[in-house]
Amino acid sequence: xxxxxxxxxxxxxxxxxxxxxxxxxxxxxxxxxxxxxxxxxxxxxxxxxxxxxxxxxxxxxxxxxxxxxxxxxxxxxxxxxxxxxxxxxxxxxxxxxxxxxxxxxxxxxxxxxxxxxxxxxxxxxxxxxxxxxxxxxxxxxxxxxxxxxxxx
Numbered sequence: 139x140x141x142x143x144x145x146x147x148x149x150x151x152x153x154x155x156x157x158x159x160x161x162x163x164x165x166x167x168x169x170x171x172x173x174x175x176x177x178x179x180x181x182x183x184x185x186x187x188x189x190x191x192x193x194x195x196x197x198x199x200x201x202x203x204x205x206x207x208x209x210x211x212x213x214x215x216x217x218x219x220x221x222x223x224x225x226x227x228x229x230x231x232x233x234x235x236x237x238x239x240x241x242x243x244x245x246x247x248x249x250x251x252x253x254x255x256x257x258x259x260x261x262x263x264x265x266x267x268x269x270x271x272x273x274x275x276x277x278x279x280x281x282x283x284x285x286x287x288x289x290x
Contacts, residue, residue: 140180140277141224147176148224148242148250154258158193169240169252170205173226176242180277185212203236206273213275221274230272237272 150163157166161174174184186208205228209215216225223244228237241251244260249267252258261267 139224140279141222143180144176144224144242144277145244147179148172148244151175151252151258152250152260154252156252156254156257158254159191167252167258168254172250172252172258173240173242177277205240206237209273209275213277216274216276218271218274224277226275226277227271228273228275229267229270231270239270 151167151172154162154164154172155166156168157171158168159171160166160168161171161178163175163179167175170188174188177184209226209228213226221227221243225243227241227243227249229239229241230237231239239251241249241261243249243263247263248260249263250258250260253261
C-alpha cells in the first residue's frame with residue numbers, strides 16, 4: 139500500500155536538519171521539502187516546479203492558498219474519519235490564513251514534520267496541532283507526470 143511506502147520514506151528523513159526551502163534527506167529540508175523529497179522517492183520526480191520562496195511567503199501572497207491548492211490538484215482529499223498513517227496533513231496557523239505547514243501522519247496521534255529550529259521529528263498531534271488542521275490527503279497509488287505514469 140502507498141501509505142506504507144510513504145511512512146517508510148518519511149521515517150528515513152527523521153533527524154534531517156531544518157533548512158528553509160531544502161529538500162534533501164539527511165542534508166536539510168523544511169516541511170514542504172520533506173514532502174517534495176518523499177514524492178521524488180516514490181514517483182521519480184516532483185509533479186510541479188517549486189519557485190523559490192521566502193519564510194513569509196504565505197503572508198506575502200494574500201488570499202490564495204497554494205499548498206492546499208497543490209494538494210488538491212495532485213492528491214485525494216480525505217474526510218477526517220478516513221485518515222491513516224502515511225497520509226499528508228496540512229496546517230494553518232490561524233483562521234483565514236493560508237495553510238503553511240505540512241506533515242505525514244504516523245498514527246492517530248503522531249506525525250512527522252520538519253520543524254523550524256529543530257529537525258525532521260515525530261511529534262504528538264496534540265490539541266494545539268489538531269485544531270490547526272486545514273486538510274488531509276492521500277498520496278496517489280500512481281501519478282501522471284509529464285505524459286507518463288509512475289508507480290512506486
